[in-house]
Amino acid sequence: MFEQEIRRKAKELLEVKAVDLVIGYTSGSLPFQARPTLVSSPEDTEQLVWNHFCSPNLARYLLPYRDSSKKIALLAKGCDARAVVVLLREEQFPRERIHIIGLPCPGIISKRKLEEKLGEIKEEDFSWEESGFLCQGKKWEIDSFLEDTCVRCRYPNPPLWDDLIGEKRESRGSSVDYLERISSQSEEERWQFFTQELSRCIRCYACRNACPLCYCKECFAESDVPRWISGVPTLSDNSFFHLGRSIHLAGRCVECGACERACPEEIKIGLLPLKVEEIIKNSFSFEAGLSLEEEAPLLTYKENDPGEFIK
Amino acid sequence: MKNDWEPKIVAFLCHWCSYAGADLAGISRIQYPPNIRVIRVPCSGAVNPLYILKALREGADGVLVSGCHPGDCHYLSGNYFARRKFFVLHELLQWLGIEKDRVQFSWVSASEGQKFSQVVEETVEKVKKLGPAQKLVKEFTFYV
Numbered sequence: 001m002f003e004q005e006i007r008r009k010a011k012e013l014l015e016v017k018a019v020d021l022v023i024g025y026t027s028g029s030l031p032f033q034a035r036p037t038l039v040s041s042p043e044d045t046e047q048l049v050w051n052h053f054c055s056p057n058l059a060r061y062l063l064p065y066r067d068s069s070k071k072i073a074l075l076a077k078g079c080d081a082r083a084v085v086v087l088l089r090e091e092q093f094p095r096e097r098i099h100i101i102g103l104p105c106p107g108i109i110s111k112r113k114l115e116e117k118l119g120e121i122k123e124e125d126f127s128w129e130e131s132g133f134l135c136q137g138k139k140w141e142i143d144s145f146l147e148d149t150c151v152r153c154r155y156p157n158p159p160l161w162d163d164l165i166g167e168k169r170e171s172r173g174s175s176v177d178y179l180e181r182i183s184s185q186s187e188e189e190r191w192q193f194f195t196q197e198l199s200r201c202i203r204c205y206a207c208r209n210a211c212p213l214c215y216c217k218e219c220f221a222e223s224d225v226p227r228w229i230s231g232v233p234t235l236s237d238n239s240f241f242h243l244g245r246s247i248h249l250a251g252r253c254v255e256c257g258a259c260e261r262a263c264p265e266e267i268k269i270g271l272l273p274l275k276v277e278e279i280i281k282n283s284f285s286f287e288a289g290l291s292l293e294e295e296a297p298l299l300t301y302k303e304n305d306p307g308e309f310i311k
Numbered sequence: 312m313k314n315d316w317e318p319k320i321v322a323f324l325c326h327w328c329s330y331a332g333a334d335l336a337g338i339s340r341i342q343y344p345p346n347i348r349v350i351r352v353p354c355s356g357a358v359n360p361l362y363i364l365k366a367l368r369e370g371a372d373g374v375l376v377s378g379c380h381p382g383d384c385h386y387l388s389g390n391y392f393a394r395r396k397f398f399v400l401h402e403l404l405q406w407l408g409i410e411k412d413r414v415q416f417s418w419v420s421a422s423e424g425q426k427f428s429q430v431v432e433e434t435v436e437k438v439k440k441l442g443p444a445q446k447l448v449k450e451f452t453f454y455v
Binding site: 183187188189190191192194220226228229230234235236237239240243244246247250272275276279280283284297298299301302303305306307309310311 | 360361364365368381382388391392394395396397398399400401402403404405406407408409415416417418430433446447448449450
């Protein structure tokens with residue numbers, strides 16, 4: 001899957017010193033995993049990989065370099081590139097310092113779903129093909145193993161890139177996604193569902209730390225003055241944290257699902273920001289991370305905005 | 312015992328209009344229920360959605376946010392920004408299954424003492440119907 005081209009491109013950029021650093025993926029310490037890696041010398045580019053398990057959103061790894069002067073290249077799937085667009089839009093980086101190697105994304109496979117359907121899995125049993133894989137003597141389509149956010153993904157292609165490796169892909173955008181499944185329930189059922197989910201939260205803040213757009217120096221969840229919530233993971237404070245986080249992401253969330261994949265309790269935590277994005281898309285026709293010019297929806301207004309809910 | 316229950320409602324009122332409207336209601340001796348606890352804010356646009364959640368967490372049964380009519384903002388456009396923020400918050404709370412009548416919004420100008428009293432009456436009535444707040448209220452812990 002274009003691994004060689006990616007390595008070659010990264011090597012070339014580092015050799016001519018067009019960039020000081022390449023952020024990419026390398027194989028993880030466990031099978032069916034890829035982890036982020038930082039490559040700064042041309043020899044090390046051989047460790048870069050690109051497969052169906054490259055799930056972390058690499059825009060997150062740009063943030064520690066915000067105040068340095070390094071030029072950085074990063075591999076960007078559709079959602080990573082959208083996150084970079086939001087970061088550029090919010091003036092976290094000048095455009096010249098970022099080199100985006102765009103990768104049209106085939107979708108990320110969930111290891112959990114593989115295990116659920118195939119039982120115990122070993123890396124050597126798999127042989128990968130373009131749109132599926134062979135395992136246990138059978139051919140499988142990848143579609144039924146995709147992460148929930150990838151099933152509903154409408155932008156597999158990066159909206160902004162300096163180099164594009166691979167062919168552009170059709171958007172998947174399944175109409176029956178997990179957000180709609182929840183939305184079709186009654187209000188009371190939804191509350192039951194969220195109480196069950198959120199009471200499991202241990203407030204480790206892994207979701208916040210995995211999010212490419214949660215970059216406040218001091219998070220409201222940990223601020224002492226004012227002290228919004230306590231550190232104890234009670235249901236009310238967990239709800240407060242996740243509601244507050246999704247409001248902070250309003251009009252910014254790029255729907256990458258990094259928060260959900262980071263959750264050690266496997267809580268469907270991405271649903272709240274996704275819902276906020278849906279509200280904003282329906283009412284203000286805005287989607288985050290698609291353009292460098294468009295005004296953020298909560299930093300602008302129209303005189304005929306919906307106002308029926310106000311007396 | 313249950314019949315004695317009176318809701319506590321936190322009201323964020325804009326200094327330039329609704330707060331003066333409440334004042335006018337007072338000096339005109341217009342009656343309204345004593346359930347609201349007024350917090351004066353410089354503009355409805357200054358009301359962070361977290362303030363509303365915080366009020367509910369600390370045990371308020373309802374929250375009322377009131378500002379200037381569209382076009383009349385002292386800071387020209389604060390209430391327009393507020394309207395977008397509150398719209399998102401309102402829809403999100405409803406989707407989560409938190410009663411949306413607990414959080415109410417209104418536009419009341421400095422000359423609308425009568426409207427202010429009506430708004431408070433309606434708000435109190437709706438919150439009374441819902442009963443004491445259960446969702447989002449902080450639980451007792453030894454640490455806080």
